[in-house]
Amino acid sequence: MIAANNPKLTSWIAVPADSDFPIQNLPFGIIKKGDNTPKAASIIGDQVINLDALHQLGYFSSITLPEGIFNHHTLNGFIALGKSTTNAVRERLSEIFQKDNAELRDNAEGKSSVLTPVGEVDLLMPVHVGDYTDFYSSEQHATNVGTMFRDPDNALLPNWKHIPVGYHGRASSIVVSGTDLRRPKGQTMEPEASKPSFGPTKRLDFELEMAFVTGKVNELGNSITPDEADEYIFGFTLFNDWSARDIQKWEYVPLGPFLAKNFGSSISPWIVTMEALEPFKVAGPVQEPEVLPYLKYTGKSHFDINLEVFIQPEGSTETCVARSNFRHMYWNVRQQLAHHTVNGCNINVGDMYASGTISGPTPDAYGSMLELAWKGTKPLMMPDGTERKFIHDGDEVTMRGYGEKDGVRIGFGEVRTKILPAK
Known part of the structure; x- marks a missing residue:
């Protein structure tokens, strides 16, 4: 067992029962307090920990540790020190904040400079994302989309169970939770129309995803095996891969989505380390047909992480529209990274890789409005009496995720985004 994961540990910092951040979590992020410069941080309960x-x-x-390593706008430099160092920092944090450790607990002046209530700081983008890849790895989601738009008897494309399908997305428009996004504009082809029209999307959608961040470089020409992947994956965030479905339908042939995706993706501000998620590893599904040798792996490579999506219309209360789980993936993160690099593609510290929409086997576990409202034919009712086929201006979409085992809840906080009208 990783010492910091011990479910018996408690902290001298108070941790609410439903908190995502017990002492067993200790994720990493970037905070800014007032006019001060951004700092690397962790969190226990409702108290952020100034690592600098x-x-x-x-x-x-x-x-x-290098001088000033925690005095930066991103975690990239810290992550690049390697897992032997970043894990040592997490283990040391676990020691400092254990209930019976007095070294900081009884140091009033030290505590005042280290701890701040989370409500008094801004949570910033945790990493500089140089490259971003989006996968398409939930069999239920791919089957639902194939059923809606192609042939229900042949919903999956011929390659889907042979490769973790993915595409390179836009890194510059990945934003942190709390950042509002504008409704995107583009070309669409309306049903029965003879030519395309231009304007704001009418089918704005969320996509419930997880994303991992790499913390180690492989040189150009070198690949990573599935069993080596854990060395390269630093940690995970929640990921909302916003989509404009009507723009996407018109533009995606033959090269895939472009304007339908690159206007924005939203992430949660804390990176939960691979090590903190170790207790939540579970076996994945049997993959048929058998995968090629370069995609084979040993051990448990899926994660039992509960995922929820809420919609809050402007001036109303939020309502849960979906409950899914990260374990519903067909292709796991090890296979995704192995496939990504098998051709010699080099990866960098801070690169981000999204799972693709995570849909479970039942309609309430679908990870997008496209599926939940089944292409607009089954609208969802909101608490204010309005209905949703897709996302409206003024709607705030929030995603939350957590694993729970042996009385310990390890969570990601939330990713919250409000949609503003198109300019």
């Missing part, structure tokens, strides 16, 4: 302040006070003296 801890470093300056000497609490990381047992770990070799």
Whole structure:
């Protein structure tokens, strides 16, 4: 067992029963308080931990760390130090904040410079994303989309069960939770129309996804095997891959989505490490037909992470529209990274890889409005009496995720985004 994951650990920081951030989590993020410069941080309960302040006070003296490593706008430099270092920092945090450890607990001045209520800081983009890849790895989602738009008897394309299908997306428009997005504009082809029209999308959709961040570089020409992937995956965030379905339908042949996707994707601000998620690893589905050798892996490579989506119309209350689970993936993250690099593609620290829409086997577990409202034929009712086929201006969409085992809940916080009218 990883020492910091011990379910018996408790902290001298109060942790609410439904908190995503017990002492067993210790994710990493970037915070900004007032006019101060951004700092690397972690969190327990409702208290954010200023890692730069801890470093300056000497609490990381047992770990070799560059001066000012936590005094940056992103975590990229810290992550690039490697897992032996980043895991050592997480383990040291676990020691410092355990209930019976007095070294900071009884240091009133030190606590005041290290701890801040989360409501008093801004949570920023945790990493600089140089490259972003979006996969398409949920069999139920791919089957639902294929059923709607192609042939229900041949919903999956011939390659789908042989390769983790993916495409390179736009990294510059990935934004952190709390960032509003504008309704995108583009070309659409209305039913029965003879030519396309231009304007705001009428079918704005969310996509419930998880994303992993790489923390290690492979050189151009070198590939990563599935069993090596854990060395390269630093951690995970929640990911909302916004989509304009009507724009996408018109533009995606032959090269795939473009304007329908690149206007924005939203992530949660904390990166939960691969190590913190170790207790939630589970076996994946039997893959038939058998995968090619370069995609074979050993051990458990799926994660039992509960996922929820809420819609809050402007001026109303939020309602849960979907409950899914990360374990519903057909292709796992190890296979995704192995396939991504099998041709020698090089990856970098901070690169982000989204899972693709995560849909479960029942209609309430579908991970997009396209599926939940079944292409607009089964609208969802909101608490204010309005209905939703797709997302309206003023709607706020929130995604939450957590794993729970042995009385410990490890969560990701939330990714929350409000949709503003098109300019």
